[in-house]
Amino acid sequence: MNSPILSFMCTLILLSHGASAETWGYGENDGPKRWDGICEKGYRQSPIDIRAQDTDYAPMDRVIFVGYEQRDDVTLQNNGHTVSVDGFENWNNLPYVSGGGLEGKYFLQQIHFHWGQNNSVGSEHRIAGLAYPAEMHLVHLKEGLNMTEAKTRGDG
Numbered sequence: 001m002n003s004p005i006l007s008f009m010c011t012l013i014l015l016s017h018g019a020s021a022e023t024w025g026y027g028e029n030d031g032p033k034r035w036d037g038i039c040e041k042g043y044r045q046s047p048i049d050i051r052a053q054d055t056d057y058a059p060m061d062r063v064i065f066v067g068y069e070q071r072d073d074v075t076l077q078n079n080g081h082t083v084s085v086d087g088f089e090n091w092n093n094l095p096y097v098s099g100g101g102l103e104g105k106y107f108l109q110q111i112h113f114h115w116g117q118n119n120s121v122g123s124e125h126r127i128a129g130l131a132y133p134a135e136m137h138l139v140h141l142k143e144g145l146n147m148t149e150a151k152t153r154g155d156g
Helices: 003-016 147-151
Strands: 063-066 075-078 083-086 096-099 106-115 134-142
Touching: 134 147
Parallel strands: none
Antiparallel strands: 063 096, 075 083, 083 106, 096 106, 106 134
């Protein structure tokens, strides 16, 4: 394993010991069944359960990832709910994703993680009803938009 990746994972594990859900989480008493009103109607919101019988096959162009192999300074922060990785805006070349039906480039803004108190229910989203121990979110922003604008748009 690459030593920067090993260092990052060790740091993440140490930081995660201090994280705890204060008002919401993923357990039986504070999980998705108790989120009523948080995500309102549920359109384009979390959590999502991807079920094969509810999906349609749609061919698309290849998804292109550019610059994700770079190494530069980032900030790790534990906010009590998650560990986040920030600071990409200070990089000379922001990593981005394009293609695959996306209209334009989407630049990496943040990485954060979801995990549970046991090894089976940490993921926010499900696949065929199954939860997983952890989930990583890569948050991107469409080229030409700021975060406030992006939050008001379906393609932001």
